[in-house]
Amino acid sequence: MAKPVADPTGTLELGVDRSSPVPLYFQLSQQLEAAIERGALSPGSLLGNEIDLAGRLGLSRPTVRQAIQALVDKGLLVRRRGVGTQVVHSQVRRPLELSSLYDDLAAAGQRPETRVHTNILVPATAEVAAELGLAEGEPVHRVERLRLAHGEPVAYLCNHLPTGLLSLEDSRLEATGLYRLMRSAGLTLHSARQSVGARAATPAEAGHLGEAEGAPLLTMRRTTFDATGRAVEFGAHVYRASRYSFEFQLLVRP
Amino acid sequence: MAKPVADPTGTLELGVDRSSPVPLYFQLSQQLEAAIERGALSPGSLLGNEIDLAGRLGLSRPTVRQAIQALVDKGLLVRRRGVGTQVVHSQVRRPLELSSLYDDLAAAGQRPETRVHTNILVPATAEVAAELGLAEGEPVHRVERLRLAHGEPVAYLCNHLPTGLLSLEDSRLEATGLYRLMRSAGLTLHSARQSVGARAATPAEAGHLGEAEGAPLLTMRRTTFDATGRAVEFGAHVYRASRYSFEFQLLVRP
DNA sequence: AAGTGGTCTAGACCACTTA
DNA sequence: AAGTGGTCTAGACCACTTT
Numbered sequence: 205m206a207k208p209v210a211d212p213t214g215t216l217e218l219g220v221d222r223s224s225p226v227p228l229y230f231q232l233s234q235q236l237e238a239a240i241e242r243g244a245l246s247p248g249s250l251l252g253n254e255i256d257l258a259g260r261l262g263l264s265r266p267t268v269r270q271a272i273q274a275l276v277d278k279g280l281l282v283r284r285r286g287v288g289t290q291v292v293h294s295q296v297r298r299p300l301e302l303s304s305l306y307d308d309l310a311a312a313g314q315r316p317e318t319r320v321h322t323n324i325l326v327p328a329t330a331e332v333a334a335e336l337g338l339a340e341g342e343p344v345h346r347v348e349r350l351r352l353a354h355g356e357p358v359a360y361l362c363n364h365l366p367t368g369l370l371s372l373e374d375s376r377l378e379a380t381g382l383y384r385l386m387r388s389a390g391l392t393l394h395s396a397r398q399s400v401g402a403r404a405a406t407p408a409e410a411g412h413l414g415e416a417e418g419a420p421l422l423t424m425r426r427t428t429f430d431a432t433g434r435a436v437e438f439g440a441h442v443y444r445a446s447r448y449s450f451e452f453q454l455l456v457r458p
Numbered sequence: 459m460a461k462p463v464a465d466p467t468g469t470l471e472l473g474v475d476r477s478s479p480v481p482l483y484f485q486l487s488q489q490l491e492a493a494i495e496r497g498a499l500s501p502g503s504l505l506g507n508e509i510d511l512a513g514r515l516g517l518s519r520p521t522v523r524q525a526i527q528a529l530v531d532k533g534l535l536v537r538r539r540g541v542g543t544q545v546v547h548s549q550v551r552r553p554l555e556l557s558s559l560y561d562d563l564a565a566a567g568q569r570p571e572t573r574v575h576t577n578i579l580v581p582a583t584a585e586v587a588a589e590l591g592l593a594e595g596e597p598v599h600r601v602e603r604l605r606l607a608h609g610e611p612v613a614y615l616c617n618h619l620p621t622g623l624l625s626l627e628d629s630r631l632e633a634t635g636l637y638r639l640m641r642s643a644g645l646t647l648h649s650a651r652q653s654v655g656a657r658a659a660t661p662a663e664a665g666h667l668g669e670a671e672g673a674p675l676l677t678m679r680r681t682t683f684d685a686t687g688r689a690v691e692f693g694a695h696v697y698r699a700s701r702y703s704f705e706f707q708l709l710v711r712p
Numbered sequence: 713a714a715g716t717g718g719t720c721t722a723g724a725c726c727a728c729t730t731a
Numbered sequence: 732a733a734g735t736g737g738t739c740t741a742g743a744c745c746a747c748t749t750t
Contacts, residue, residue: 227738247687253716264741267739267740282648282686284716286715293683337547397705398705398707401676402699421656429546433501434547448655450653453652482719507734519722521721538728538729539728539737
């Protein structure tokens with residue numbers, strides 16, 4: 205019989221609040237995640253079986269399973285039939301998220317700034333129309349921004365958006381990131397297709413970014429979709445390779 | 459009342475085989491995915507409510523939900539409370555997977571080849587030890603490979619692996635990809651941390667890849683973990699930016 | 713043989729959206 | 732008001748791993 209190694213000192217303090225509007229499985233999931241994060245559940249330790257856990261918490265087993273499954277999906281726990289549920293052994297944190305360069309820089313304490321170079325309505329080119337699922341020639345917003353961190357250029361961002369989704373005043377674009385603007389306009393971002401590559405800087409890009417002509421740049425093209433799968437944004441960005449790289453985590457789903 | 463737009467011609471032919479060892483939810487999930495893929499369920503169409511679907515198939519609602527949830531996780535379906543479940547509107551396919559360059563090239567009909575340049579045991583450097591969770595100086599495999607497609611160099615791959623996990627003969631490395639070797643050695647790959655960047659080619663890299671010195675290269679560093687979270691591989695790869703880019707899809711989890 | 717997670721059922725009530 | 736997905740329960744049986 206495998207004995208749960210977890211919580212030898214009883215400091216786990218799991219328990220749900222049934223008067224809360226927060227779903228029970230989510231409460232449990234958060235508590236388990238917090239316990240893992242602060243080390244109360246150490247890597248490799250067993251969680252204790254689902255039936256007992258359900259009994260102790262006064263929940264049904266499916267509800268406990270749902271909580272555990274959420275953490276398995278996040279990569280924090282691993283289930284093995286006949287063995288139990290273990291805390292994943294090592295490193296690995298951050299899930300892959302639809303992140304915003306602005307927020308990423310802000311979170312890293314890099315004091316991001318934005319300078320709006322272009323903010324106009326243009327007829328959609330064939331490429332933009334294809335990416336956004338519009339007809340060629342339909343009006344679209346074209347926004348070009350220079351993104352800086354600590355006063356130094358980091359990226360040059362060119363985005364196209366369908367009209368009528370949100371208002372894009374320069375002042376708002378300079379105060380925050382595009383994703384945050386879109387979310388505060390009530391758009392629920394759902395998924396994105398990205399392509400990441402590299403190429404040499406053109407003279408114009410070199411000028412914007414303060415790099416030499418021909419310097420290596422990291423390029424990203426991204427189309428973002430809302431909850432119904434409609435394209436809400438198409439971006440073509442270039443990053444100074446000397447100052448930026450993409451970090452992410454992949455999970456294999458069984 | 460929203461009426462299900464899906465399957466106007468009744469060609470959906472859903473149905474499960476209870477004598478099959480394949481889980482019922484998985485059978486249903488596969489059938490729905492196939493229907494979406496071949497267009498029998500068109501983008502934007504409603505799936506019909508879960509209760510009816512369960513009744514028609516002789517399944518319980520939770521089982522039907524589990525099948526639908528799998529496709530929601532894949533980004534093919536969207537649920538909206540009070541509305542229904544819809545097929546996502548547009549493009550977007552491929553989920554983000556822990557993929558293998560070799561398999562990707564093979565799937566694209568690019569006739570991949572591998573030339574093993576280095577395949578030795580070396581003491582782990584500080585960096586490699588940190589990435590693999592070993593002590594500095596412990597022996598590790600060091601493998602350097604040139605990957606070609608249609609006879610042209612595409613990438614130069616340098617990997618480090620702990621000893622004792624699998625046998626790494628040159629002949630096997632040249633016949634397939636590293637991930638396939640690891641999987642066939644019984645390793646279950648679980649997650650990976652990746653970092654993608656760009657830089658200028660060093661003279662050695664330029665020589666390997668047939669690029670000019672200083673040409674822009676796409677770089678990837680990746681540490682791969684097995685089901686228990688132990689690092690099983692650390693790779694530092696460089697790709698010819700002119701011939702390769704990373705494509706992937708992100709999903710936002712609510 | 714015992715213990716684990718994996719799957720499945722047949723209900724129930726609630727929150728949200730739309731009409 | 733009607734219809735939808737979101738959550739939850741209290742069981743059941745099975746497949747797999749370990750002892």
